[in-house]
Amino acid sequence: MAEHRVRVTQDSASRWRRRAGEYETLAEALAAAEPGDTVTVRPGTFRENLVLDKPVTLVPAEGPGSVRIDPPSGVPLTVTAGATVRGLVIEGNDSSAPAVLVTGPDATPVLIGCRVETRSAAGVEITDGARPALSGCLVDNPAGLGIRLRGAGTAAAFEDCEVACAGQAGLAVLGGATAALQRCRLHHASGAGVLITDPGSAAELVACEIYEIRGSGVQAEAHADGRLTDCDIHRVTGNGLTLDSEAGLTLTGCRVHDLPENGADLRGRARLTLTNSTIRDFGRGALSVWDAGTTAVAESSEIHSSSGDYPALWVSDGARLTLTDCSLHDLPDALFVLDRESRATAKDCSFSRIRSSAVSVSGGATVALSGCRVQEAGTGLWFRDHGSGGLLTDCEISEVATGVIVTKGADPVLRDCTVRGSADAAVYVSAQGRGTFEDCRVSQGKGFGFHIIDGCRTALTRCRAEQNERAGFEFSEPGPVVEHCTSDDVAPAPTGGTLPTPRTAQLTSAAPPAAPALITAIPDCRPADEALAELDTLVGLATVKQEVRTLIDLISVGRRRRQAGLKAPSLRRHLVFTGAPGTGKTTVARLYGEILASLGVLQRGHLVEVARVDLVGEHIGSTAIRTAAAFDRARGGVLFIDEAYALAPEDGARDFGREAIDTLVKLMEDHRDEVVVIVAGYTQEMERFLGANPGVSSRFSRTVTFPDYTADELLEIARSQCAEHEYALAEATEGALLHHFAGLERGPGFGNGRTARQVFETMVERHAMRVAHLSDPSTEELQLLVPADLPGAGNP
Numbered sequence: 001m002a003e004h005r006v007r008v009t010q011d012s013a014s015r016w017r018r019r020a021g022e023y024e025t026l027a028e029a030l031a032a033a034e035p036g037d038t039v040t041v042r043p044g045t046f047r048e049n050l051v052l053d054k055p056v057t058l059v060p061a062e063g064p065g066s067v068r069i070d071p072p073s074g075v076p077l078t079v080t081a082g083a084t085v086r087g088l089v090i091e092g093n094d095s096s097a098p099a100v101l102v103t104g105p106d107a108t109p110v111l112i113g114c115r116v117e118t119r120s121a122a123g124v125e126i127t128d129g130a131r132p133a134l135s136g137c138l139v140d141n142p143a144g145l146g147i148r149l150r151g152a153g154t155a156a157a158f159e160d161c162e163v164a165c166a167g168q169a170g171l172a173v174l175g176g177a178t179a180a181l182q183r184c185r186l187h188h189a190s191g192a193g194v195l196i197t198d199p200g201s202a203a204e205l206v207a208c209e210i211y212e213i214r215g216s217g218v219q220a221e222a223h224a225d226g227r228l229t230d231c232d233i234h235r236v237t238g239n240g241l242t243l244d245s246e247a248g249l250t251l252t253g254c255r256v257h258d259l260p261e262n263g264a265d266l267r268g269r270a271r272l273t274l275t276n277s278t279i280r281d282f283g284r285g286a287l288s289v290w291d292a293g294t295t296a297v298a299e300s301s302e303i304h305s306s307s308g309d310y311p312a313l314w315v316s317d318g319a320r321l322t323l324t325d326c327s328l329h330d331l332p333d334a335l336f337v338l339d340r341e342s343r344a345t346a347k348d349c350s351f352s353r354i355r356s357s358a359v360s361v362s363g364g365a366t367v368a369l370s371g372c373r374v375q376e377a378g379t380g381l382w383f384r385d386h387g388s389g390g391l392l393t394d395c396e397i398s399e400v401a402t403g404v405i406v407t408k409g410a411d412p413v414l415r416d417c418t419v420r421g422s423a424d425a426a427v428y429v430s431a432q433g434r435g436t437f438e439d440c441r442v443s444q445g446k447g448f449g450f451h452i453i454d455g456c457r458t459a460l461t462r463c464r465a466e467q468n469e470r471a472g473f474e475f476s477e478p479g480p481v482v483e484h485c486t487s488d489d490v491a492p493a494p495t496g497g498t499l500p501t502p503r504t505a506q507l508t509s510a511a512p513p514a515a516p517a518l519i520t521a522i523p524d525c526r527p528a529d530e531a532l533a534e535l536d537t538l539v540g541l542a543t544v545k546q547e548v549r550t551l552i553d554l555i556s557v558g559r560r561r562r563q564a565g566l567k568a569p570s571l572r573r574h575l576v577f578t579g580a581p582g583t584g585k586t587t588v589a590r591l592y593g594e595i596l597a598s599l600g601v602l603q604r605g606h607l608v609e610v611a612r613v614d615l616v617g618e619h620i621g622s623t624a625i626r627t628a629a630a631f632d633r634a635r636g637g638v639l640f641i642d643e644a645y646a647l648a649p650e651d652g653a654r655d656f657g658r659e660a661i662d663t664l665v666k667l668m669e670d671h672r673d674e675v676v677v678i679v680a681g682y683t684q685e686m687e688r689f690l691g692a693n694p695g696v697s698s699r700f701s702r703t704v705t706f707p708d709y710t711a712d713e714l715l716e717i718a719r720s721q722c723a724e725h726e727y728a729l730a731e732a733t734e735g736a737l738l739h740h741f742a743g744l745e746r747g748p749g750f751g752n753g754r755t756a757r758q759v760f761e762t763m764v765e766r767h768a769m770r771v772a773h774l775s776d777p778s779t780e781e782l783q784l785l786v787p788a789d790l791p792g793a794g795n796p
Contacts, residue, residue, distance in 0.1 A: 009038045026050055041067045049074045052083040052109065059086045064113045075101045082108040092118040095143060098125035105129035111137055119143035129153040140164045145172055146189060152176035152200055158184050169195040176200030187212045192219035193236065199223040211235045220247035234258040243270035257281045262288045269293035277301045283308040292318030292341060299324045304331065311336035315344050329353045333360065340364035340387060346372050357382050366390040375399050380419065383410035392417055403442065406433035420444050425451035426468065429458045443467050444632065448474040455479035467635065473519050485519045531594040540713040541584055547704045548588065552595055574668065574699050577680040579706030582754035585680045586640060593638035596676060603636035612646040615660040623659040631667045631675060638676045645685035661696060668699050709753060711741040717756040727764065728783045736787040763789040
C-alpha cells in the first residue's frame with residue numbers, strides 16, 4: 001500500500017464533516033479538502049499540476065523548501081480562490097505557460113515564503129481581476145518574465161520579495177493592472193527591471209532595489225503611472241528611467257546611479273517628478289527631456305558626477321524642465337536648453353564644478369532662473385543665438401572663466417545679478433547679441449567687467465563694475481545703451497566741471513544721434529561726520545564711542561601727516577569687540593567701515609558678517625576655501641566674525657576651526673590694506689581665540705569692550721522703538737518698564753538691546769489684543785502703551 005503523503009486537517013467547526021484524512025497525492029487531498037482546511041505535505045517532489053480553487057491552506061510538514069511542485073508540462077500551480085500557500089518550491093519547464101497562475105476575481109490568495117525556480121513563460125502571472133498578496137517570495141526565471149500582471153482590476157501586493165533572475169522584464173504591469181511593492185529586490189533581468197504600460201496600469205514601489213538589469217531600471221509607457229519612494233536603481237545597461245507616450249513617474253527620496261546611459265530619458269509627453277532624490281555617476285545625461293508636452297520637475301534633488309562628456313540636463317524639441325532647490329556639481333555641462341518652445345526654470349539652485357557651461361541656451365529656447373548660484377565653471381551662462389534668452393533674477397556667478405556670454409542675436413534679461421572673480425570678461429556680448437542688464441554688478445575679475453564688441457545694442461541700466469583688472473566697461477564701438485552705470489576705474493568729475501570720458505569707447509543711446517551715454521564713478525560713502533553722528537545717537541556705549549573716535553582721529557591725523565611729507569604711525573585697524581549679545585557690536589562695526597571708507601582707508605566700507613558655520617567646512621581643505629571666499633566678499637570693507645571664539649574650541653585639537661584661523665591670519669597679512677577684520681564674542685572666550693595662533697594677537701592689537709546696558713539705557717531703547725513705530729509710553733508705563741528691566745536676570749542668555757526690543761514687541765502685541773475689543777478706539781488709545789501691556793502683567 002502506498003505511503004500517505006498528504007494530510008488534510010479540518011479547521012472548520014462544522015460537525016457534519018469527516019474529521020481528517022491522509023492521501024497519496026495532492027490532487028486527492030485538495031479534492032477532499034473543504035474551505036478552511038489545512039493541507040499538510042510531507043517532503044518530496046510532486047509531479048502534479050495543482051489547482052487551488054477553494055480557500056484552503058497548503059503548507060510543507062517540515063518547513064519551507066522541503067516540498068517541490070514540478071509537473072512535466074503545463075502550469076504547476078493555479079490559484080483561483082483565497083487560498084494560503086506557505087514555503088513551497090514551484091518549478092516547471094513549459095515555455096508556453098507560467099509557473100504560477102493566479103487568475104479570476106475570486107483569487108485573493110496569500111503566498112508566503114515560496115520559491116519559484118523555473119524556466120517558464122512567466123514565473124508568476126496574475127490576471128483577470130485577481131488580487132493576491134506575496135510575502136518573502138523569490139522568483140528565478142531565466143527563460144521569461146519574472147512577474148506579470150494583466151488586466152483592469154488585477155492588483156497584487158508584494159512584501160520582501162525578490163526577482164533574482166528573469167529572461168525578460170523583472171516585473172511587468174500591463175493592461176490596467178496595479179502592483180504595490182515594499183522592500184523588494186529585482187535584479188539580473190534581461191529586460192526592464194520594472195515595466196509599466198497601458199492606460200490605468202500603475203506600480204508603487206517603496207524601499208525597493210533594482211540593479212544588474214540588461215535594459216532600463218524602470219520603463220513606463222502608454223499612459224501608465226509609477227511611484228517610487230526610497231528606492232535604489234543602479235548598475236543597469238540602459239537608462240535608469242525610460243518614459244514615453246504620456247506615461248508618468250514620481251520618485252521621492254530615491255537614488256539613481258552607476259548608469260552607462262541616462263538617469264532618465266523622457267519623450268512623447270511623458271512626466272517625471274523627482275523630490276529629494278539623487279542621480280549620479282551616469283555616462284550620458286542625468287535627465288534627457290524631449291518633445292513638446294514632455295515635462296520633468298525636480299525639487300530638493302542632487303545631480304552630480306557624470307562619467308561622460310554630455311550635458312547633465314538636456315531639454316529640447318519643446319520640452320519643459322523645472323528645478324527647485326537642486327544641486328548640480330562635478331559635470332561636463334550642467335543644463336542645455338535648445339529649440340524653440342523649449343524652456344527650463346530653476347529657482348534657488350546651485351551649479352558648481354562644471355567643466356564647460358553651467359547653462360547653455362540655443363535655438364530659440366528660453367530659461368527662467370531666480371536665486372541661482374554658479375561657481376567654478378568654464379562659462380556661467382551662454383545665450384548662443386537668435387531668439388534664445390529668458391529672465392534671470394538675483395543670480396550669482398563666481399570663479400568662472402567667463403560669467404555671461406551673449407552672441408548671434410540672443411537677447412536675455414538679467415536683473416540684480418552678480419558676477420565675481422571671472423578669469424576673462426564677466427559679461428561678453430558679440431556678433432549682434434543684445435541682452436538687457438539691470439542692477440547687475442561685476443567685480444574682482446581679471447578681464448573686463450562688461451566687454452561688448454561689434455556694436456551690439458546691449459542695454460545696461462544701473463550696473464556697477466568694481467575691481468576688474470582691465471576695466472569695468474569696454475565697448476569697441478558705439479552701440480551699447482547705458483543709463484546710470486558706475487565703475488571704480490572712472491575718476492569723479494572735478495567740482496564745477498564735466499564728467500571726463502571714461503577710457504572706454506564712446507557710448508550711444510537708444511536712438512541716434514542722441515548724446516553719448518557715460519559711465520560715472522562709483523559714488524563715495526556719506527561723510528564721516530554723518531556716520532559719527534549716527535554713532536553718537538546710539539544709546540549708551542560711551543566708552544565704545546570714545547574708542548572709535550580715538551581710532552578715527554589717529555587715522556585722520558596720520559593721513560594729514562603723510563600729505564605733509566611726515567611719517568605716519570602704523571596703525572592696526574583690526575579690532576576685537578568683546579561683550580554680551582545685543583550690545584551693538586554689529587551696528588558699530590558697520591559704522592566703523594563707513595567711516596573708514598569716507599576717509600579713504602577702505603574702498604567701499606561694506607560689512608560682511610559671518611560665523612563659524614560660514615567658515616568651517618566638513619572635510620580637509622574646504623575650510624580654507626570657505627574662509628577665503630568670505631574674505632573676498634569683504635574686500636574693500638569690513639569682515640565681521642561673530643562668536644569668533646567658536647573657531648578655537650577648548651577641545652579642538654582635530655577641529656577645522658584652527659584651519660580657518662590660520663587662513664585668516666595669512667589673508668590679513670597678504671591683503672592688509674584691503675580688509676578690516678573685526679572679531680567679536682564674550683570677553684573670556686575671546687582670550688582663548690587670541691591665543692589660538694601666534695599671529696592672531698599681533699594683528700588684533702586693540703580691544704573694544706561693550707558693556708551691558710543699564711536699566712535706564714534699556715528704557716531709552718524702548719522709548720526709541722516707540723518713537724520709530726509711532727507708539728507712546730504713559731508715565732506709569734515708563735516706571736513699570738524701568739522696574740521690569742532692573743529686575744531682569746543678567747546671565748549668559750541676557751540679550752541687552754535685543755531684550756528691550758523683544759519687550760517692546762510683546763507690549764505691542766498685548767496692546768493690540770486689548771484695543772481690538774474697543775468698539776471705536778481713539779487715536780490716543782491706538783498709540784498709548786499702558787502698564788498692563790508689559791510682559792507678565794496679567795491678561796490685557
